[in-house]
Amino acid sequence: MSTRVHPELHRDIARFGGDDITKCMNCGNCTAVCSLAGDGAVFPRKTIRYMQLGLKDKLLASPEPWLCYYCGECSDTCPRDANPAETMMAMRRWLTAEYDHSGRGRRLYTSEKAVVTTILKAAFIPLALLLALHAVTGFQRIVTDRVELNTFAPVMWVWAVVLLHFAFLGYHLMMNALHMIQHIMKPEDPEAKVPWAAYLLELKSLAIHFITQKRWRECGEEHDGQWLTHLLLVSGYVIMLVLVVGMLGWFQTDNIYPVYHPQRWLGYYATLVLIYASAAMLIGRFRKRTQVHRFSRPTDWLFPSFILVGAITGILVHAFRYAGWPWPTYGMYLIHVMAMVAMLDSEVGIGKWAHMIYRPLAIYLMNVKKRTQNQAVPEAGALPTN
Amino acid sequence: MHHDKIDTDALVIGGGIAGLQAALDLADQGFRVLIVEKQPSIGGKMIGLSKVFPTLDCCSCICTPRMAEAEHHPNIAIMTYTEVRHVRREGDRFIADLVKKPRYVDEDKCTGCRLCEYACNTELPHEFEGDLGVRKAIYVPFSNAVPQVALLDLENCILCGRCEKVCPVGAIDFLQQPQETVVRAGTVVVATGYETIRTDFKKEYGQGRLPNVLGALQVERLLAPHGPYGRVLRPSDGKVPDSIAYVQCAGSRDRSAGVSYCSRVCCMYAIKQAMLLCGTLPLADITIYYMDIRAFGKGFEQFYQNAKAMGIEFVKAKVASITEDQQQNPIVRIEVIEEDGRVEQRQHDMAVLSLGLVPGWDPREVGLAAPAPDGFIRCTQPMIAPCRTPDEGVFVAGCAAGPKDIPDSIIEAGAAAMEAAAYLHEHTHVAGKETTTTCMK
Amino acid sequence: MLPADRAQVPKILILATEACAYPGADNVGQIHAEYPANTYVVRVPAPVMFSEPFYLHCFEKGIAGIIVMSCGHECPYPGAYDTLATRISRVHELMGERGIQTNRLRLCAVCTVCSKAFLKEVHQMHELLTSTV
């Protein structure tokens, strides 16, 4: 049975950034130079080859793009200057869009206009809700002689909306992840049958990789700095998420906690880390010195920019509240919330959340498959291979 | 012997096979030719090769007669160890300033007996042997050098004076000075050849520091009838290699190495060396890692198929990196493209880099037109008159205009000679023709 | 050794082609490699010019061994090498008929830088002749 080629596909993928897909002459340098390629997962050339030929099924079924951390070695040494690393990045964007059946990911990646409208739409929601609240209450809840944030934006209401929003985003994310699992594991294919036990037994690796992204370190020592920055960013991000989403009722308060209170120093830590990491990312993209930063799409700027805006506006809210300036506090709060909602809304399909999920998931699924194969092979009477 | 002023019909810059052939083709038409060679001997890169593809002729045997023919040709004068400083036009003539570097040995007196070489105690890596062998501070460049005249490497000489004492003809002259010569010529043929890319061009290939990773020209010397070791063995420990890897496109077709073009000869010389190694080391396994095998010339494809039939393994893969293990065995990392695309690290006893060819000379240094973007001499009419350059009356032959194998260089040298001859006819009213010297072949 | 004995040293005649083997023999000298003095290199354009009787006469005259050093297949004259090889086989037959050890006539190819091959041939012939004479 021969596989039909679809040369139009790579032109479609090129809309996600892979301008150089056909520049590749399939010499295999990129795969051989990659320290992560091997052990059953070979990339980038395999992925690039499938892209060139438009073998969409094979692309959707491949976890390899998620195993690449964009160290840039392949692009540095590519004899054709075909940028395999960026092509892999484009592949991840395309896959993200493909997993997202709402079509929202595709729109965001391929249209700058869509990015702007999505951000504006999302930012409009808190504004509208707050306006509605104050309109209903006759603008009585705006205390101007002192700072009363919880009167201006009642925390329990806000919390409820945030949780709802998160439920919506979480559902979305889970669905996308499920699509990814379906593409890779092909549950409908009787030959690819995987026992449930395998899924269960590998859950530990999912957790480890989710938290540490430790495979990144295999890229080589020179990339440890990037990994560490990323780990810090994630820690700050997760802390903030827990503080805001999980404990907003305690976080958004008009009581000023003493300095030793965990909420304060955790908040400070997270803010600092977020500012540092996001600024570093933005400066890197600006300078384009390393491979990973040489090519950036509008969507790549979104996440660090929003983090930076969020952190800075967060600090300002905090500061204005200390200073006892009601209007600046309320205004900054609104901006902060609008930015954060816009960020979450636009990035769930295309940004860091997706990466955080898809990468460990890909490793997990690879491990599940490997476990299944290792069990299956001895039964077939053959020698175990590795 | 050489006066300060020389008048000639054609000035040939470079005494490699292309320069010699162009000079001979002009001289046979009755023109007077001056060959200027910067090395101490003519013969260029070809004289250092072992055998030639695809005929497997002895390279020295086909190169030395050409060298001798040029040396004895009544219409040809040769200046070795001489550099061209500047070339300019003056009406219909070219004026070239040459500087003959001091050999510290009187060329006319020296008989090439090598007594000085035997007396000298200073040992240095031998450039002609690809630094694998040893030479003295005073030495005849190589056994069939033309002229057979010694050369003193003053930089590394300890001035002990032994050579001076043993020289039977009193040829050693520590006080020799550079000698300037002005040449008037009707036309110029540039045949400045090529260099191989430096072995440290790619950090993934060990930056030239792995002892058992050799350049292809070094292997030519290992395979030559009296090479540095007298046989094929690897430099680090003298072991006879059982498994040899050829890394193709090392410094060719690789933008990351700064060379995007194909060096044209590496596929064939690698196959040739592999075949010769098969003959010398019948038990050795030889693997050639290639991107495309470019066996395009007359008899090349058949040669390639023969090599396959002999059991030389051809693996389609671009070698991504070379490292070494504790025994200094090179390890190449490749993707096995033709199978499942897995990554393999293969250990060999020796690895040979099929080094790409890069320009050996920048024409701007002497005031000629800038080279093409690839660094080689620019050809203005590559299709119909491939030897013409932007400087009218200056023609190019051989690898100076891009990588080329020996027959293509020789053909192009003939073409350059033809262009130069026609140019002389049309521009200098055949000055040389009237004084045609009868030549005895 | 007395002069008379000296004359007894077996003489090796080397017919060396002008294009390859003769420069090859020069090369041996250029690298100052030594070989027995009883060898006499004679320059010829192509040894194919010698007839069968030439070789037999050489043996009759007192030449103990002959090495024909040709260019092998790199011979500049088309067809000459094959003709030469056939002729040498014929001479071997004739030598056999006359009771001359056939290995006293050798045909080999020596190139301009084949110093090793040259030395090997000379030493082999020298040993053969000194052990049998």
Add this chain to the structure above:
Amino acid sequence: MDKSQAQDPLREADNGATAHTLRIGVYVCHCGGNISDVVDVERVVQAASGLSNGVVTRHYPAMCSETGQNLIIDDISNEKLDRVVVAACSPSLHEHTFRAAVARAGKNAYLYEHVNIREQVSWCGKSDPDGATNKAIRLVGAGVAKARLLRPLAPISMDAKRHVTVVGGGVSGLRAARDLARIGLAVTLIERSASLGGHMAQWHLVYPTEDKARDLLRELVDEVIGDPNITVHTRAEVIEASGYVGNFLLRVEPEHITVETGAIVLATGFDLYQPQEGEFGYGQYPEVITLDQLERMLDPEGPTSGRLERNGRAVNNVCLIHCVGSRQIEGIHQPGPDGKLNEYCSRVCCTATLRAAGEIRRRFPRTNVFELYRDIRTYGRGHEEYYDEASRLGVLFCRYEADRPPVVSPAEPKKGPGLICAKHPPGRSGKLNLVPFSAEEPDDSALVVQVKDTLTFGEELEIPADLVVLVTGMVPREIDTLVDQLKLSRSADGFLQEVHPKLRPVELAVNGLFVAGTCQAPMDISESCAAGSAAAAKAAALLASGRIELDPFLAPVDLDVCRGEGKCVEACQYQKAVTLVEVERDGRKVRHAEVNSALCNGCGMCTAVCPTGAIQVEGWRLDQFDAMVDALVADYAETEVSHA
């Protein structure tokens, strides 16, 4: 040409002296100790004086020096020397020097014999000085023995027509003709077809300059036609050839003209490989064409006015298959009608194909282009850039193995709108079809090409194709008449065989015949032009002075001894320089051999078989060798050094 005239006056040079009354000067060089440190030069001189009729025997520190040479010159005039022998370094270094010195003294340069006692005596016998001295004595003895039998020789010189015939009016022939005319030689250009330009005239754009082939060609053709030194005959063929270097005679039909010419440049070109019926669907499906047809199609002045269409339909998918009729392997490929395989690579097709593919992608961005190759051979300057550029422009490459060639077959009829992947269950594929590209999917191509692609892990791919282009290679052109008439040799691949592929790439075995361009091997335009010029350079060197000087080392026939048995004729099968002629002698008709100096290369194959010794190579006569051997084995006991 008259050989006897060249020899007889010289023969009288010895004034009737016999070999044993000749006055011979023997000089032994010290080479500044290089010789004298090992060899006892005085003893050599002493021995030599016993041989050289006692005239002059000297040793001197450096014979090659001005003083050393003057020594010889003075002795020749003062001592009336008939022969000179110098024992010094290798003849490759100074034989020329001493010959010139002898000539300066007014003697024939060939009355000189060089003995090598440095490279072959002192340098290889350091530890045995006595042995080396004895060896030197014997070698000098042999040198003297040969010197006695030396004859004066003169380079054979003959008139040559300062005229060259170029056979073939393609680009290399035009180039050669124009170059020769530029230096003032008369040229006749003979072209078989009606117009000049050859294959190049049918090509559209050419790599690596993207020039229009016809523009380039027009320039050259205009130069050739406008050149008063060049006579062009089109629709003409050489049907008979005779003569030899410098003086060939060609009969050209149908114009019934005879061309007297000094040299011939063969530039007869190539033919394109004609695919066999059914080879990759050729002749079976109208959509299967060859690369030259594609070039015509891309040409705005071509049959489709530059539109890419087949059977009136626009072409959405083009599939180019490389190496059709090239790089054939025994046991895998079908031999052609002549039973031959084209094992060689045709060299130009890769870059030509990439150029065309890039042009399609640039001019017709909606057309997909596929190239199925075995190896991409963009070896030349500016060629790799075409490969790069084609890739960048989106040409897709698949690599096949020789034993698994692509298969061209008609596409299955369309099965409705289900577009993407037959492998998927309908439910899922329905969903996947939402991606926008599928809407544009041109799936109505007439043919599909199936290929096992080694770049895709051996996957068998199916490629849609509206046009399949077979990249056909070059095959040798049928030129049997020329081959017969000019005694050309062809190599195994059927192309003309040069003398030496490395060193003499444009010369043919027959003196005065040169080869240029694709009749020798596949070449591109640039290479063909270079070859044309190089062949012209050789012809120019040959005919520059209007006289051809040949080495004197040829094999003349001694008519007194020749019995006309013809063994030499048989032996000279390669050169065909000896023929038997019948002449009147003393009133009787006799047969004897005659050597054509222009064809003789002095190998001596005739010498060995001549029953009477009538045919000898001058300078290397067998009696000279006999004398040398005699000298080597002679009794030198009184002069030889003992070890005692």
